[in-house]
Amino acid sequence: MSKLKIAVQKSGRLSEKSLQLLSDCGIRLSNGERRLKATSTNFPVEILFLRDDDIPQYVEEGVADAGILGQNEVWEKDKKVTQVKQLGFAGCRLSLAVPKDVVYTGAAYFNNKKVATSYPVILQKFFNENNINASIETISGSVEIAPAIGLADGIFDIVSTGSTLQINGLKEVEQVIKSEAVLISNTNLSAEKQEILDKLLFRIQSVKNAAENKYILLNAPNEAIPQISSILPGMKSPTVLPLAEPGWSSIHSVVREDAFWDIIDQLKALGAEGILVTNVEKMIL
Structure with missing residues (x-):
């Protein structure tokens, strides 16, 4: 095979x-x-x-x-x-950066400047799209030191937190693309x-x-089930099971991670109690 x-x-x-x-x-x-x-x-x-x-x-x-x-x-x-x-x-961005003391007024700053990068193809496309006439100095590794040693006026490189730029006396001025x-x-x-x-x-x-969803279990009064079901649809609809205590049910569903806290607040306002939340290992739709 x-x-x-x-x-x-x-x-x-x-x-x-x-x-x-x-x-x-x-x-x-x-x-x-x-x-x-x-x-x-x-x-x-x-x-x-x-x-x-x-x-x-x-x-x-x-x-x-x-x-x-x-x-x-x-x-x-x-x-x-x-x-x-x-x-x-592995999300990051590719950005242009210049020395901290430079007064930056826009992308036109790079006209007739020299920029050091390990990504000349991406950078040249950006310059072409913005009608910028700049010189690209292609190097591999340690791009951040190029302005300090007089090799370039600015750099174009991967930025995650920006701390490496700060250490080398640089500031991010143009975000060109995001990558993952x-x-x-x-x-x-x-x-x-x-x-x-x-x-x-x-x-x-x-x-x-x-990874994008949480599994949620809660107890709620029966009269709140229609409203709770409307904000906790799950994959089709939530699972509703009667509790031993009359007038109450247990509701099981999934909720998106990015909406989790807003939905929790809504559930509490509707009388939900005993809310349990756990990670989902696999989710097949």
């Missing part, structure tokens, strides 16, 4: 998150030391551990069938691959490998659904 070869970053935060996602999908890997590759013992996939900036090329060429990496690398390498799914982790981890695939997968990918996507979506 064919195995789907999935490339992941060989080290770093994104690598750990990628492997955790596969684990959450029930995929067990045989090689815990991550030398070059690992094979699943219970699902037809093989994991290849590669440099993140090499993954788009390997997926395009079919060395790997799929890959998990940051969107920024997909955009920068501009290879012929299919972006299959955004994964919702994505699953990509070769554009010409065989039918058998596409079927494996589809099964993996089903598992990934179930894990994402679970």
